[in-house]
Amino acid sequence: MARTLVADHYQNTSVSEPAEDNQNTSVSEPAEDIHIDQPNNHAMDFEEILKAMKSKTAAIWETGLQRSVEFCKHHNIKTKTLVTDRHVQIKKWVRENMEDTTHAFDVWHVAKGMKKKLFALSKEKDCSDVSPWTKSMVNHLYWTAASSPNLNEDLVLAKWQSISNRILNVHDGHSTLFPSCQHDELEGRERHKRWLKPGSKVYEKLQDIINSKQMTKDIPMLSSGQQTSELEGFHSVDNHFASKMIGFSFHGMLSRQWLAAMHFNENSNRDHAYTQDGKARYRIVYAKYKKGEHTNM
Structure with a gap:
């Protein structure tokens, strides 16, 4: 050593x-x-x-x-x-x-594990409707952590579990700690995904992932910073x-x-690169493991 x-x-x-x-x-x-x-x-x-x-x-x-x-x-x-x-x-x-x-x-490690489960679920019979919701659920996971800087464990868990209603187009009445969604009314392209139906096979299986014992324990421990x-x-x-x-x-x-x-x-702390016009310069990379998504570098 x-x-x-x-x-x-x-x-x-x-x-x-x-x-x-x-x-x-x-x-x-x-x-x-x-x-x-x-x-x-x-x-x-x-x-x-x-x-x-x-x-x-x-x-x-x-x-x-x-x-x-x-x-x-x-x-x-x-x-x-x-x-x-x-x-x-x-x-x-x-x-x-x-x-x-x-x-x-x-958060990234928790999101990575959840994405694997959602991808596996989307391959099951009559469960393909979960595929368009995968990215939204990952974004919701990041928002859950980022919007709870004081590590109020009960509030963090309540925010996460509200996704069970949001995918049904229900945006209020979630819980006592987090009664309603904080976004504005969805319009136009913001509503392009198909809402899931309560009691359907895909919804019940998705509930098992959202409210699993592992997620219930891990979500309150997400780092907000x-x-x-x-x-x-x-x-x-x-x-x-x-x-x-x-x-x-x-x-x-x-x-x-x-x-x-x-x-x-x-x-590690080098200054950001800029173009001659004074604009921040980025490099967009489409890594194979991202499956079509990009990373700004």
């Missing part, structure tokens, strides 16, 4: 997420755990762990988090908020060992220095992690 501090800036928020467990090497198979400092957007610490030390991937993730937390404590760094994916073992460890830290879930998007950016940089297609020794992987961290910290 190796440890390094790669940033000297810190506020009070940490974003952590286990790296992919297939970041393998031919000899030692190290995995990593990275902490991103927000809003400075710097990688503070990463942990290199020999996979041979832990037989299960979940154990590697938990060990990496433990070591990073100890690293922060050693440097008198207090973690006010910890944003992770919704791994059960990590959730349990944070609950038992970080009582003074608010643990929140990254900090997300793990910067960490995903670091993983992209990491792949340039340590490709998953090539095996490295432990020290070979470690040196590449150092380079990736320094490169990320040096360039």
